[in-house]
Amino acid sequence: xxxxxxxxxxxxxxxxxxxxxxxxxxxxxxxxxxxxxxxxxxxxxxxxxxxxxxxxxxxxxxxxxxxxxxxxxxxxxxxxxxxxxxxxxxxxxxxxxxxxxxxxxxxxxxxxxxxxxxxxxxxxxxxxxxxxxxxxxxxxxxxxx
Amino acid sequence: xxxxxxxxxxxxxxxxxxxxxxxxxxxxxxxxxxxxxxxxxxxxxxxxxxxxxxxxxxxxxxxxxxxxxxxxxxxxxxxxxxxxxxxxxxxxxxxxxxxxxxxxxxxxxxxxxxxxxxxxxxxxxxxxxxxxxxxxxxxxxxxxxxxxxxxxxxxxxxxxxxxxxxxxxxxxxxxxxxxxxxxxxxxxxxxxxxxxxxxxxxxxxxxxxxxxxxxxxxxxxxxxxxxxxxxxxxxxxxxxxxxxxxxxxxx
Numbered sequence: 001x002x003x004x005x006x007x008x009x010x011x012x013x014x015x016x017x018x019x020x021x022x023x024x025x026x027x028x029x030x031x032x033x034x035x036x037x038x039x040x041x042x043x044x045x046x047x048x049x050x051x052x053x054x055x056x057x058x059x060x061x062x063x064x065x066x067x068x069x070x071x072x073x074x075x076x077x078x079x080x081x082x083x084x085x086x087x088x089x090x091x092x093x094x095x096x097x098x099x100x101x102x103x104x105x106x107x108x109x110x111x112x113x114x115x116x117x118x119x120x121x122x123x124x125x126x127x128x129x130x131x132x133x134x135x136x137x138x139x140x141x142x143x144x145x
Numbered sequence: 146x147x148x149x150x151x152x153x154x155x156x157x158x159x160x161x162x163x164x165x166x167x168x169x170x171x172x173x174x175x176x177x178x179x180x181x182x183x184x185x186x187x188x189x190x191x192x193x194x195x196x197x198x199x200x201x202x203x204x205x206x207x208x209x210x211x212x213x214x215x216x217x218x219x220x221x222x223x224x225x226x227x228x229x230x231x232x233x234x235x236x237x238x239x240x241x242x243x244x245x246x247x248x249x250x251x252x253x254x255x256x257x258x259x260x261x262x263x264x265x266x267x268x269x270x271x272x273x274x275x276x277x278x279x280x281x282x283x284x285x286x287x288x289x290x291x292x293x294x295x296x297x298x299x300x301x302x303x304x305x306x307x308x309x310x311x312x313x314x315x316x317x318x319x320x321x322x323x324x325x326x327x328x329x330x331x332x333x334x335x336x337x338x339x340x341x342x343x344x345x346x347x348x349x350x351x352x353x354x355x356x357x358x359x360x361x362x363x364x365x366x367x368x369x370x371x372x373x374x375x376x377x378x379x380x381x382x383x384x385x386x387x388x389x390x391x392x393x394x395x396x
Contacts, residue, residue: 024239024317024325025310045306103309104235104246 026102029095033076044099047073051109070109075117089115148327151337152319158344165348166356173360180362181375187368194367201364215269222262222291228255229298236313237320256299263292287351290343297336307333 036043051073054066077095078086087094089110096115100107109115188194200206205223209216232252234245267288270280301307307330318325327333347353359365 024314024321024323041308044310045308049306099310101241102239103313104241104249106246106249 026098028098029077029079029093031077031095070113071118074113074115078117086116147329147334148315148324151315151327151334151341152324154338154341155319158341162344162347166353169348169353170356170360173357176360177377177379178362178366179377179380181366181368181370182363183366183368184363185368187366189368191367194365198359198364202358207364215266218262218265218269220262221258222266225255225257225259225262226291228252229259229295236309236316239313239317253302256295256302260292260295260299263288263295267292283351290339293339294336294343297332297339301330301332301336305330305332 038046050068051070054068057063057066079093079095081087081091089096089107094115096107096110099105188197197206205216205219208219228248229252231245232249232255235241235249238245267285270276270284270288308328311326311328312333314325315327327337343352
């Protein structure tokens with residue numbers, strides 16, 4: 001019995017038992033723009049399919065007028081570092097990393113693509129039809145903070 | 146409600162599997178092997194037996210010697226399952242261990258190996274007349290159960306993804322005796338339900354060949370009957386004959 005208890009304690013410690021004090025769920029940074037019309041739950045399980053589909057559309061079929069774009073993802077979900085500039089996927093706390101680390105899924109996108117929004121990303125966001133003026137204001141607040 | 150049901154199911158299944166398997170293994174360990182019966186050519190030293198068991202467990206040597214095509218399917222299935230199971234460690238550890246993160250993509254390919262192996266073994270049961278004759282319902286059941294698990298698992302990877310963050314939260318929670326919400330997607334519920342069934346029937350199924358191979362006297366015995374007298378432990382401990390029974394030569 002003692003041996004069994006010791007074994008269970010070892011398993012508990014080895015699997016990072018104490019790593020999470022309260023929540024067992026990763027901390028997902030809030031995005032600044034309007035919410036996805038499809039809902040976050042849909043996006044959480046399907047984002048890779050949308051991106052992959054649009055990649056094929058753009059790259060293989062030459063259709064640049066696709067519905068989803070990685071640039072917009074990265075812009076709206078940018079997380080600001082201590083210098084109030086967007087952080088890259090190499091840094092702790094990047095939006096993509098929060099879940100991908102938890103689920104041990106490698107992100108291939110940023111081997112080629114930029115994980116930080118471009119300089120003109122505010123303009124890009126403003127064009128996004130789903131974002132209302134309030135959303136943009138909220139976003140700009142997020143930038144200045 | 147559903148989450149609670151599955152939480153209880155998994156606690157019960159885990160207890161069944163661990164306690165049941167331990168009881169069976171204890172039984173195997175205590176079962177006497179009164180005769181020296183290693184299948185020749187057998188190693189004549191203990192080291193040799195270790196080597197033989199390694200070849201048997203890692204490469205299914207005896208199956209390789211007896212039937213090549215069955216061996217291919219068996220290896221595809223077992224090696225695939227090993228990688229797939231290792232891949233699933235990510236759901237039970239936080240942070241995920243480095244090597245588990247590294248083998249994630251390999252595990253995806255391994256699922257195809259597992260599927261091909263299972264289909265091959267199932268077709269073997271149906272198509273080969275001798276095997277079909279000796280196949281019991283439980284033989285089919287285990288294959289179909291594994292097929293169900295593999296197909297729902299691959300379905301979640303390739304066709305209808307589920308919220309694996311919530312799934313991981315559910316299992317991390319179970320390991321800390323708290324019940325979190327499980328996503329109510331048919332694929333994950335079927336997958337987990339079948340796994341729970343597998344865990345429950347594991348100790349009373351043919352899957353016990355996994356621990357059982359380590360207790361097979363025909364493989365684990367050293368072929369040294371010429372050097373040493375083989376006397377099983379229980380025979381050594383027999384009490385002297387009761388009074389009144391004549392010893393040899395008394396009459």
